[in-house]
Structures are given as C-alpha cells and as structure tokens.
Amino acid sequence: xxxxxxxxxxxxxxxxxxxxxxxxxxxxxxxxxxxxxxxxxxxxxxxxxxxxxxxxxxxxxxxxxxxxxxxxxxxxxxxxxxxxxxxxxxxxxxxxxxxxxxxxxxxxxxxxxxxxxxxxxxxxxxxxxxxxxxxxxxxxxxxxxxxxxxxxxxxxxxxxxxxxxxxxxxxxxxxxxxxxxxxxxxxxxxxxxxxxxxxxxxxxxxxxxxxxxxxxxxxxxxxxxxxxxxxxxxxxxxxxxxxxxxxxxxxxxxxxxxxxxxxxxxxxxxxxxxxxxxxx
Ligand code: ZN
Numbered sequence: 001x002x003x004x005x006x007x008x009x010x011x012x013x014x015x016x017x018x019x020x021x022x023x024x025x026x027x028x029x030x031x032x033x034x035x036x037x038x039x040x041x042x043x044x045x046x047x048x049x050x051x052x053x054x055x056x057x058x059x060x061x062x063x064x065x066x067x068x069x070x071x072x073x074x075x076x077x078x079x080x081x082x083x084x085x086x087x088x089x090x091x092x093x094x095x096x097x098x099x100x101x102x103x104x105x106x107x108x109x110x111x112x113x114x115x116x117x118x119x120x121x122x123x124x125x126x127x128x129x130x131x132x133x134x135x136x137x138x139x140x141x142x143x144x145x146x147x148x149x150x151x152x153x154x155x156x157x158x159x160x161x162x163x164x165x166x167x168x169x170x171x172x173x174x175x176x177x178x179x180x181x182x183x184x185x186x187x188x189x190x191x192x193x194x195x196x197x198x199x200x201x202x203x204x205x206x207x208x209x210x211x212x213x214x215x216x217x218x219x220x221x222x223x224x225x226x227x228x229x230x231x232x233x234x235x236x237x238x239x240x241x242x243x244x245x246x247x248x249x250x251x252x253x254x255x256x257x258x259x260x261x262x263x264x265x266x267x268x269x270x271x272x273x274x275x276x277x278x279x280x
Contacts, residue, residue, distance in 0.1 A: 001045070002183035002270075003149070005036050005068050005107070006061040012068075013061075014039070015052055017183050022061070023052035036184070037067055037235035040132050040148050045186060063107035066151055066184040067130060070235045073100045074226055075155055077168065079216050079241025086249040095217045095225055098168040100155070100178060100239070108181035111277040112156055114257060115174050121256045121276070124155035124242035125200030125208050125264035127193060128180055129219055131236040138227040143220035146232060149186040150193055152264040152272035153239045154179045154200075159248045159255075179264075180237065181272045190268045193219060198243065201263040207254070210243035212266075217241075 002017040008024070014036045015024035025033070029051035033039045039048060077096035078084050084091055106112065114121040132148025156178040162171025172178075190196070193212055200208035217225070222238055247254035256262060260276040 001049070001186045001189065003036055003045070003048075003066055003186065004181075004183045005064040005066050007064060008056070008061045012064070016048060017058060018055070020058055021055040022058050023055050026051050026053050035069060037069055040130075040234035045132075045148070063109055063181055065102075065105045065107050065180040067180075067235045067237060068102065068107075070102055070237050071233045072230070073102060073105065073237045073239065075100055075172065075239040076217065076222055076241040080210055080214050080243040081216060082210065082214070082244030083242055083246070084216065086244045086246075091216055095222060097226065098172055101173040103175050104173045105178045105180055106176055106274065107179065108272050109274065110179070111275045112154070112179060112256070112262065113176040113277055113279050115158065115177070116279045118158045118160055119255060119257075120159035120248070120253070121177065122157045122159050122247040123200055123202060123207070123256060123262050124157055124246055125198055126153040126155050126239045126242050127196070127198060127212055127266060128153035129222070129238040129240060130184055131232045131238070132187070132234055134231055134233045136227055136231040138223050138232070140220040140224045143223035144187070146223060147187045147219070148234065149184045150190050150266075150269055151180050151184050152266045152269050153237075154262060154264050154272060154274065155239050155242060179272055179274050182270055185269050193268075196267045196269070199265045200245065201265065202254070202256070203260055207247070208243050208245035214243065215240060
C-alpha cells in the first residue's frame with residue numbers, strides 16, 4: 001500500500017494512493033485515527049482499505065510529508081562509503097546522529113524554500129524508514145518488525161549553517177528545506193529495502209546514485225543503536241544518510257536555487273520531486 005497525507009481545500013486528510021488518484025480515509029475512520037501517525041499507533045493500517053471513500057485525483061490535493069507530525073526525525077550522517085570518502089573522514093565506529101524538526105520537511109511537489117540568509121542550499125537524497133511499532137533496546141534481529149514502511153527523503157541542508165559549529169542541527173532544520181514522499185510504501189511491499197537503488201536528480205541531471213546495500217550502518221543496526229537512546233514510536237522517521245555526490249563537494253560546488261527541480265528516486269518506492277523557490 002502507498003499511504004499519503006494531504007491537504008484538500010486546506011483540510012488535512014490521508015488515504016491510499018493508487019495510480020493517479022487517492023482514496024481518502026472516511027470521516028468515521030478519521031474520527032478514530034485523525035492522522036497516519038495515529039493509524040500506525042493504532043495498528044490499523046490493515047483496516048484502512050475497508051475505510052476509504054471514493055477516489056479523488058492526486059493532482060487535486062496538496063501532498064504533505066506522509067507523516068507530517070512525527071514525534072521525531074532522526075538522521076544518520078556519513079552512512080555511505082562514497083560520502084564518507086568525499087568528506088575526507090574515516091568510517092566511523094558509531095553512527096553519527098542528528099535531528100531535524102518536522103517543520104523543515106514538506107511533501108512531494110511543494111516548493112522547497114531557500115532562505116535569504118544563505119546561498120548554500122544543498123540536496124541529500126536518502127531512504128527514509130518509518131517506524132510502525134514502538135520499542136526500546138530493540139535487537140537487530142527484531143528490528144525489521146518495527147518498520148511500518150519506507151519513503152524517499154531529501155535531507156536538504158544549509159551547508160554554511162551546518163558548519164558554523166560542530167553541531168549539524170542549524171543547517172538541518174531550516175523551515176521548508178527538506179521533503180519526504182510522495183508516499184509511505186508499506187514494508188510488505190518492499191521486503192528487501194537494501195536491494196533497492198537510490199538516485200538524486202537535479203534539473204534532469206543525475207547527481208547521486210547508489211545501491212542502498214552500500215549503507216555503512218544497516219537499517220537493523222540503526223534501529224538497534226537509536227533505540228538504545230530513546231523509545232522509537234510509531235511514525236518516527238529515520239533518514240538513513242546520503243551517498244556521495246552532494247553539491248558541497250563538487251568542483252565547483254553545486255547548490256540549489258530558485259527555479260531548480262530536485263528529485264529523489266528510489267526503486268520500489270517512487271520519485272519525490274520538488275521545485276525550489278526563494279524565501280518570499
Ligand atoms: Zn542526510
């Protein structure tokens with residue numbers, strides 16, 4: 001199933017995407033589960049297909065991040081060998097973790113906003129893992145049982161702010177600089193995420209390309225590590241890291257600007273596409 005969250009005439013909803021349309025959850029279902037995070041927390045994904053209304057065109061709604069209101073977004077830095085090399089670092093012993101605010105993450109098709117305080121707006125194509133079942137101290141062997149599904153993620157970054165200090169947060173949480181979508185693909189439809197391939201495309205030109213199997217820390221390793229720190233909750237998002245080819249380490253650097261289009265394509269999931277606009 002492909003689960004979407006959206007605004008329709010300003011009213012939030014969620015449902016199942018099928019081709020060019022979506023079937024929204026009924027009012028009765030939404031009264032019980034107001035958003036997709038609540039559907040995951042209520043273990044109600046399997047009940048959703050029996051609780052949807054007539055289809056509407058996907059083009060008639062504004063897509064949100066599939067989980068617009070997660071408890072937390074955990075990001076893993078330096079998680080592909082090629083990206084570790086281009087930053088001049090060694091393979092780390094432990095995953096490098098930072099967080100993003102949910103307000104920094106938009107849905108598919110919505111313009112990403114380059115803030116007026118920087119020209120160093122960079123892309124990072126990533127696989128997002130969405131937690132379905134809560135857990136603390138999750139064993140690697142059990143980790144995949146805690147995954148609800150997957151999505152494409154753009155960990156859009158304001159590079160100069162990322163490097164103002166040793167803390168990444170400032171460069172990673174600018175409002176409306178990241179995106180996730182177009183949908184959450186449920187885990188049953190993607191039994192082997194490591195067998196998928198990720199590409200990032202800027203204005204039609206490929207800028208990143210990697211098999212997901214090149215992750216330095218695997219999905220179970222990330223879940224096990226993160227759940228030692230904090231209880232993972234339904235709807236939590238893990239952005240699993242970006243491969244080589246980010247704009248900062250190109251010669252000359254390649255940053256996003258108004259009028260650009262940035263796409264993150266993952267086989268088995270789809271293509272997250274966003275235009276770029278300057279802050280008004
Ligand atoms: Zn990243």
